[in-house]
Amino acid sequence: MNQMTRRWCVAIVTALAMTLGFVAPASASASELNSSSADAGAGEVSVKYASAFEVVNATGQTMTYTGAKAVSSFGNSGLWFDDNGPxxxxxxxxxxxKEDFALTWWFGKSNSGDFFYQFGDDPDHVVxxxxxxxDFLQKLTCxxxxxxxxxxxxxxxxxxTTKDPTTHTITGADRQRQADLLNALCSSGTPLATCSFVPKGELVRSxxxxRIIGQNQHFNCKAEGIDTVKLAWGFEESSSNSVGGSLTIGGTLFKIVEVAVELTYSHSWSWTKTYSEAHDTQIYPGKWAWMEQYPPRIAVTGDFTATIGNDTFYLTDVTFDSPDGASQGLIVSKSRDLTPDDYAKFCL
Known part of the structure; x- marks a missing residue:
């Protein structure tokens, strides 16, 4: 059944329902429309058809929903929401x-409303x-x-969108704002925005x-005799960034940074790396021996450019610090004498 046929069937069934005494619910009151409820309609009959609408924020500002009111064109009018209200x-x-909501279609009635969206902090800056x-008309108007x-x-x-091209520079002094914009425009993969990353300076290795991780320590509690053991270690190193923990590093942001580093430095960037190794070590009597691994790190600093609509953001001096996949790092074997407490804890 195509959409037009379905609508006619709905119209016929709804007309019959109205003839038998079933009517659409009363329009939502002003307090209901401006409450926190997502469904301002009540008492809906089972026969209905809904139309969905969207309002997309393609600006650099925050958009805040501040309420709705019914628009009356004649007596049989009101504002009824489907289950997906504002x-x-x-x-x-x-x-x-974006904000999305659906209005319910009722036979012989006009379901219409004004929806108010504030942009930025000014309560009068409203779309x-x-x-x-x-009937068979669905319409959205600015x-x-x-x-x-x-x-x-x-x-x-x-x-x-913003009417005129506008640029914004967000420095490292406002890391939370940088994180919010990177999450919204670069990590999410939204088709509304474009992002690029330009490294600057040299890669910094450190x-x-x-770490003392895994089964990489041994206590020789004997009075004499050297223990020859295999000390193994393994752990995973992950990335960090200058923006902070609120930044969501997703696949899209991964790729933006990886491509930029590869093109600029001919270096393959790794976001995580698992290190594991084992070494034979001789441990003398009365000694505790262990191994420490200093994981190799590599850092890149650069600037992001993120554009949405006519707004362009320059996010400066963003640093990513990750494992250096080209090296196992420095591995150091260490030992010390067992203390009385060590003997009591590990040797008895």
């Missing part, structure tokens, strides 16, 4: 995110979009748009903190 009032949508479902923004309709989707 987000709770006060919900914020960062760059490259108003109007959604309408009436009703009110501030002068510095543009609302572009793509079917039942309203895409909000050694991490020494």
């Amino acid at each position: 987000a709770p009032v006060g919900t914020s949508f960062g760059p490259a995110s 108003v979009v109007t959604a309408l479902v009436q 009703t009110s748009v501030p002068a510095d923004l543009v609302c572009t309709l793509q079917g039942f989707t309203a895409v909000i 050694s991490g903190e020494p």
